[in-house]
Amino acid sequence: MSETLLEVRNLKTWFETPKGTVKAVDGVDLTLNRGEILGLVGESGSGKSITGFSLLGLVDPPGKVVEGSILFKGEDLRAASVRRLQALRGDRIAMIFQDPMMTLNPVLRIGTQMIETVRAHAKVSKDEARAMARDALGMVGIPRPEERIDAYPHEFSGGMRQRVAIAIALLHKPDLIIADEPTTALDVTIQSQILSEVQKLTREMGMGLIWISHDLGVVAELAQNVAVMYAGRIVERGTVDQVLDTPMHPYTRGLIDSLPMENDRGQPLKQIPGNAPPPLGRPKGCPFRPRCGFATDACLSEPSETGDLSRGWRCFHPLAQEVSA
Amino acid sequence: MNQPLIKVDTVTKHFVRKTDVAERIAIRAGLAEEPKIVHALDEVSLEIAKGEVVGLVGESGCGKSTLGRVVAGMLPVTAGSVARDGQDIATLKGRAAKDNRLATQIIFQDPMSSLNPRKKVGEIIGEAPRLHGIVPRGEVPALVEKLMGQVGLDPAMVNRYPHQFSGGQRQRIGIARALAVNPDFLVCDESIAALDVSIQAQVINLLVQLKQDLGLTLLFISHDLSVVRYISDRVVIMYLGRVVESAPTHQIFDRPRHPYTQALLEEIPRIDRRGHRFNTVKGEIPSPVNPPKGCHFHPRCPFAMDICRQERPPLVTAETGHTVACHLNGGAGHLPATTQQQTQQGVSS
Ligand SMILES: Nc1ncnc2c1ncn2[C@@H]1O[C@H](COP(=O)(O)OP(=O)(O)OP(=O)(O)O)[C@@H](O)[C@H]1O
Ligand SMILES: Nc1ncnc2c1ncn2[C@@H]1O[C@H](COP(=O)(O)OP(=O)(O)O)[C@@H](O)[C@H]1O
Ligand code: SF4
Ligand code: SF4
Ligand SMILES: [Mg+2]
Ligand SMILES: [Mg+2]
Numbered sequence: 001m002s003e004t005l006l007e008v009r010n011l012k013t014w015f016e017t018p019k020g021t022v023k024a025v026d027g028v029d030l031t032l033n034r035g036e037i038l039g040l041v042g043e044s045g046s047g048k049s050i051t052g053f054s055l056l057g058l059v060d061p062p063g064k065v066v067e068g069s070i071l072f073k074g075e076d077l078r079a080a081s082v083r084r085l086q087a088l089r090g091d092r093i094a095m096i097f098q099d100p101m102m103t104l105n106p107v108l109r110i111g112t113q114m115i116e117t118v119r120a121h122a123k124v125s126k127d128e129a130r131a132m133a134r135d136a137l138g139m140v141g142i143p144r145p146e147e148r149i150d151a152y153p154h155e156f157s158g159g160m161r162q163r164v165a166i167a168i169a170l171l172h173k174p175d176l177i178i179a180d181e182p183t184t185a186l187d188v189t190i191q192s193q194i195l196s197e198v199q200k201l202t203r204e205m206g207m208g209l210i211w212i213s214h215d216l217g218v219v220a221e222l223a224q225n226v227a228v229m230y231a232g233r234i235v236e237r238g239t240v241d242q243v244l245d246t247p248m249h250p251y252t253r254g255l256i257d258s259l260p261m262e263n264d265r266g267q268p269l270k271q272i273p274g275n276a277p278p279p280l281g282r283p284k285g286c287p288f289r290p291r292c293g294f295a296t297d298a299c300l301s302e303p304s305e306t307g308d309l310s311r312g313w314r315c316f317h318p319l320a321q322e323v324s325a
Numbered sequence: 326m327n328q329p330l331i332k333v334d335t336v337t338k339h340f341v342r343k344t345d346v347a348e349r350i351a352i353r354a355g356l357a358e359e360p361k362i363v364h365a366l367d368e369v370s371l372e373i374a375k376g377e378v379v380g381l382v383g384e385s386g387c388g389k390s391t392l393g394r395v396v397a398g399m400l401p402v403t404a405g406s407v408a409r410d411g412q413d414i415a416t417l418k419g420r421a422a423k424d425n426r427l428a429t430q431i432i433f434q435d436p437m438s439s440l441n442p443r444k445k446v447g448e449i450i451g452e453a454p455r456l457h458g459i460v461p462r463g464e465v466p467a468l469v470e471k472l473m474g475q476v477g478l479d480p481a482m483v484n485r486y487p488h489q490f491s492g493g494q495r496q497r498i499g500i501a502r503a504l505a506v507n508p509d510f511l512v513c514d515e516s517i518a519a520l521d522v523s524i525q526a527q528v529i530n531l532l533v534q535l536k537q538d539l540g541l542t543l544l545f546i547s548h549d550l551s552v553v554r555y556i557s558d559r560v561v562i563m564y565l566g567r568v569v570e571s572a573p574t575h576q577i578f579d580r581p582r583h584p585y586t587q588a589l590l591e592e593i594p595r596i597d598r599r600g601h602r603f604n605t606v607k608g609e610i611p612s613p614v615n616p617p618k619g620c621h622f623h624p625r626c627p628f629a630m631d632i633c634r635q636e637r638p639p640l641v642t643a644e645t646g647h648t649v650a651c652h653l654n655g656g657a658g659h660l661p662a663t664t665q666q667q668t669q670q671g672v673s674s
């Protein structure tokens with residue numbers, strides 16, 4: 001029943017810069033099924049956004065997908081023409097950005113923009129397109145969509161603009177949505193409204209959703225599966241329960257432990273020492289080694305992935321023995 | 326109670342409204358009107374005791390930073406007063422005014438934008454002590470070295486520029502710079518928000534350590550309630566320019582009384598909650614240019630009554646140390662059903 005939507009294998013996206021090659025994404029594997037929400041977490045610079053852009057063919061020079069395959073419903077997107085990718089974007093695959101103004105044009109009424117988007121991908125009349133736009137606005141919880149459709153972006157609050165951007169992403173009922181920290185800049189109660197809509201829509205429409213975030217709490221509540229990125233690679237993956245309850249990678253464990261919990265008051269928080277390595281100064285072997293309390297000489301070579309695409313990790317000294325169900 | 330270190334008394338602050346990019350373009354294109362008055366703070370009162378850590382929480386634009394800057398004396402008030410050690414800071418002159426300014430320091434969210442990119446770290450940290458004669462000139466380098474050690478920066482990096490540091494290290498530079506003038510009160514305005522999760526814990530631990538070592542008082546502004554719960558002795562919740570609730574930390578988390586606080590606590594994403602069905606407060610946050618009449622929360626409040634649409638609920642003491650501004654239950658606010666049941670069970674058993 002779970003139909004595979006997206007299969008990414010050994011994706012590498014590199015930037016040739018005067019100072020050297022930035023390996024922003026360096027061998028990423030991903031699988032996503034219909035109706036699945038995958039949380040992609042990691043600290044800034046770990047390669048989350050570039051992974052998302054790579055899937056859509058939106059990496060700007062000097063960046064380039066240098067290796068790997070991206071299969072979307074069986075179609076090889078790396079081999080697809082620019083025109084084919086344009087046709088897919090906004091139709092079968094949509095992206096939602098952290099800043100909704102990346103999607104919205106400030107001097108156009110949102111209805112105008114939405115009608116344009118509809119008609120770019122479907123042969124429908126203006127009236128039909130307008131009706132579709134209005135329905136999409138209603139779907140993301142914009143009150144009185146038939147009135148608000150004629151408003152300009154500045155007449156909406158930040159949270160409402162993000163909903164409009166989501167409505168635009170939903171116009172063609174895409175199969176896949178890649179959402180890059182779309183609620184990070186929003187307030188908690190507004191974030192919660194948007195998460196609620198997104199959750200409902202994936203359930204009802206059977207879309208696949210990749211939700212990029214650095215907030216483990218959001219991912220825990222929203223997603224079924226999670227992939228943790230560090231220095232351009234996925235270092236741990238599994239169901240939310242597996243990854244958050246029995247993390248195998250010391251970095252995942254460190255992230256979870258460093259969150260202040262109810263009973264931590266009065267004692268120092270467990271912290272991960274040091275900083276993420278700069279993209280051009282990654283250490284040899286396991287990139288987490290300088291910050292890892294479990295490192296041994298074995299970690300001077302690179303750990304490959306243990307497990308499979310549903311549950312796996314990259315570490316020579318995984319923490320727990322997986323509790324088998 | 327002893328005299329509070331800081332007493333904010335019925336402070337109101339108005340601004341002429343700032344516009345964002347979308348609006349500026351719209352104004353230029355003739356699609357929007359020119360800005361109006363923003364009610365950033367609307368009769369806010371607050372006391373901070375010496376040595377206390379007060380967490381200040383609220384949604385974007387509700388006036389947290391404005392209150393922080395008012396408390397630090399960086400921003401004049403429209404009405405009301407701010408007193409430090411019982412003295413209205415607006416009446417301070419000369420030496421006393423300067424001492425007051427130095428005694429309160431703000432640590433901002435984005436360390437990069439508050440650090441001069443063309444100055445070396447040593448100059449950034451040593452600038453204020455040199456300027457204000459905190460120590461004799463010759464001793465400034467030693468002071469810088471001490472401060473860098475105190476915030477966990479390698480003093481060998483004294484000649485580097487801000488861009489050569491990571492985000493967490495830059496925040497440490499900002500903290501060292503603030504400490505350089507011997508403040509006794511720090512306003513931390515979203516000081517960890519821009520940092521990665523793995524770095525946040527480092528900076529929080531540092532702030533707690535410094536607070537203990539130096540006997541500091543903190544006003545900790547944040548939208549991250551789990552961090553606020555960890556660090557604060559008392560939590561103050563703001564909504565649209567007003568304080569709506571204030572209580573000791575455990576009390577506000579165990580028994581929040583304001584419907585807004587309750588909604589906020591319910592919606593904080595938690596890693597121990599899976600597949601949550603989000604069930605949310607409806608509606609947008611109203612604009613502070615045009616706040617609703619009566620209780621500012623009434624358009625979104627599930628319990629709103631007629632009086633809420635007409636009259637502002639006063640901030641009253643509902644139980645010891647716990648104040649709330651809500652018309653429910655004669656001004657005591659709303660207690661969730663579970664708590665009421667527990668209380669009843671407690672009484673009957
Ligand atoms: N210098 C200014 N000029 C005009 N308006 C301002 C100015 N500073 C703040 N405001 C407005 O006053 C209100 C309160 O702003 P403030 O910065 O205190 O909010 P905040 O609670 O700190 O929000 P955030 O969580 O986004 O930092 C907002 O509507 C803001 O746009
Ligand atoms: N245009 C560019 N030129 C060089 N390096 C880049 C460029 N864009 C991104 N990078 C680098 O790629 C890495 C991954 O970036 P990104 O995917 O944006 O991280 P994340 O979204 O996880 O914060 C970072 O080290 C970043 O500095
Ligand atoms: S491979 Fe070694 S250094 Fe890397 S995370 Fe595992 S134990 Fe730590
Ligand atoms: S005063 Fe009325 S509207 Fe305001 S929070 Fe209380 S019940 Fe809700
Ligand atoms: Mg990113
Ligand atoms: Mg602020």
